[in-house]
Amino acid sequence: xxxxxxxxxxxxxxxxxxxxxxxxxxxxxxxxxxxxxxxxxxxxxxxxxxxxxxxxxxxxxxxxxxxxxxxxxxxxxxxxxxxxxxxxxxxxxxxxxxxxxxxxxxxxxxxxxxxxxxxxxxxxxxxxxxxxxxxxxxxxxxxxxxxxxxxxxxxxxxxxxxxxxxxxxxxxxxxxxxxxxxxxxxx
Numbered sequence: 001x002x003x004x005x006x007x008x009x010x011x012x013x014x015x016x017x018x019x020x021x022x023x024x025x026x027x028x029x030x031x032x033x034x035x036x037x038x039x040x041x042x043x044x045x046x047x048x049x050x051x052x053x054x055x056x057x058x059x060x061x062x063x064x065x066x067x068x069x070x071x072x073x074x075x076x077x078x079x080x081x082x083x084x085x086x087x088x089x090x091x092x093x094x095x096x097x098x099x100x101x102x103x104x105x106x107x108x109x110x111x112x113x114x115x116x117x118x119x120x121x122x123x124x125x126x127x128x129x130x131x132x133x134x135x136x137x138x139x140x141x142x143x144x145x146x147x148x149x150x151x152x153x154x155x156x157x158x159x160x161x162x163x164x165x166x167x168x169x170x171x172x173x174x175x176x177x178x179x180x181x182x183x184x185x186x187x
Contacts, residue, residue, distance in 0.1 A: 071153040074136055075186045078149050081119050081138065082165065085147070086178045088114035089167065093176050106176055107167050110140045111147055146181060159184035 135152030
């Protein structure tokens with residue numbers, strides 16, 4: 001037998017517990033049951049607004065992180081392409097030296113030709129900058145002899161709208177490198 005403050009003691013009688021274990025003889029049990037039945041089921045308007053606001057904030061944070069990760073992946077992919085081209089450039093220069101040729105001719109060639117296969121988003125050799133270009137694409141400008149990359153996501157790219165690279169001879173070593181025409185920082 002237990003006592004609750006400001007209420008009558010809840011005493012179970014054998015007759016009242018026969019109906020699904022509810023004590024209908026005690027006023028407190030009737031009050032609790034009446035309050036439970038009078039309360040509407042489901043969310044209130046305030047609870048719904050708070051839940052929607054919390055979900056909206058979480059979605060914003062999630063989408064922001066996804067965009068950041070996508071831009072990081074694009075930056076990594078472009079850096080790997082540049083490294084691959086530099087490696088292919090060094091191999092081609094060494095091959096030409098081994099055959100008795102001059103690696104200086106490589107300064108005049110499209111560096112993408114030295115790769116086993118061009119990048120998946122390579123547009124080819126162009127005479128001028130395209131007015132419309134899909135995002136995240138590479139192309140080679142034949143007139144100024146530049147390899148250009150236009151990023152798809154460039155929220156954290158500073159110093160340039162697009163990345164332009166040129167093949168140059170390293171002084172002293174006689175080696176060749178692919179260097180950016182304009183300094184940039186991506187992240």
